[in-house]
Amino acid sequence: MRYVMKQKIWALGNDFTIQDGEGRDVFYVDGKVLSLGDKLVFKDSQGHEVARVEQKLIAISPTWQIYRDGRLYATVKKSLFSFLHATFSVDVPGPDDLEARGDLLSHEYTFTRGGQVVAEVSKKWFSWSDSYGVDVAEGEDDALILACVVVIDMASSHEQEHGHR
Numbered sequence: 001m002r003y004v005m006k007q008k009i010w011a012l013g014n015d016f017t018i019q020d021g022e023g024r025d026v027f028y029v030d031g032k033v034l035s036l037g038d039k040l041v042f043k044d045s046q047g048h049e050v051a052r053v054e055q056k057l058i059a060i061s062p063t064w065q066i067y068r069d070g071r072l073y074a075t076v077k078k079s080l081f082s083f084l085h086a087t088f089s090v091d092v093p094g095p096d097d098l099e100a101r102g103d104l105l106s107h108e109y110t111f112t113r114g115g116q117v118v119a120e121v122s123k124k125w126f127s128w129s130d131s132y133g134v135d136v137a138e139g140e141d142d143a144l145i146l147a148c149v150v151v152i153d154m155a156s157s158h159e160q161e162h163g164h165r
Contacts, residue, residue: 001020001135001136001142002020002133002136003018003020003133003134003135003142003146004018004020004021004131004132004134005018005131005132005146005150006018007131015028015031018146024045026044027044027050027143027146028043028047029041030043031154038053038055038151039052039053039054040151040154041053042147042150050143051066051067051143051144051147052068053065053147053151061077061078062077062078063075063076063077063078064076064077066148073093074092074144075090075091076090076091076148076152077091086101086103086156087100087101088100088101088155090111090144090148092144096113097113098111098112098113098145099111099113100148100152102121107121107123107132108122108124109121111148118136118137118140119134119135119136119137119140119145120135121133121134121149122135134146
């Protein structure tokens with residue numbers, strides 16, 4: 001399924017709306033401004049919490065945790081050493097770990113599991129705005145991948161603002 005991620009430019013914090021391929025709002029991401037570290041609440045179109053994202057402040061590499069129903073669901077870590085492209089790992093229970101790799105600053109990257117592409121992120125389709133597309137393969141956990149895309153966007157924006165990669 002194709003989604004369109006739109007960051008709200010004039011909002012405080014990291015707020016996003018996520019629409020499906022038909023232009024319907026399916027998720028809203030509410031970034032918490034007045035908190036230590038990044039905190040996000042991922043909500044469906046009815047306003048129900050789907051996931052919560054919190055940055056771990058004490059970690060060797062930049063790390064975020066994704067919670068569902070109050071339980072840790074996945075851990076997203078930025079690789080400290082990556083050549084040419086940035087890499088994030090997504091540790092989920094069992095053998096279903098994901099890796100995001102590519103040019104994260106320009107929103108051109110893929111998510112893979114065991115070498116197979118499960119999602120693609122691209123800004124090419126939306127060069128005229130602060131929007132970008134996310135194509136998620138059928139049968140994947142769309143909300144998890146979209147939450148990871150928001151984490152990567154925050155981390156990449158933070159690095160761009162502070163001049164390091």
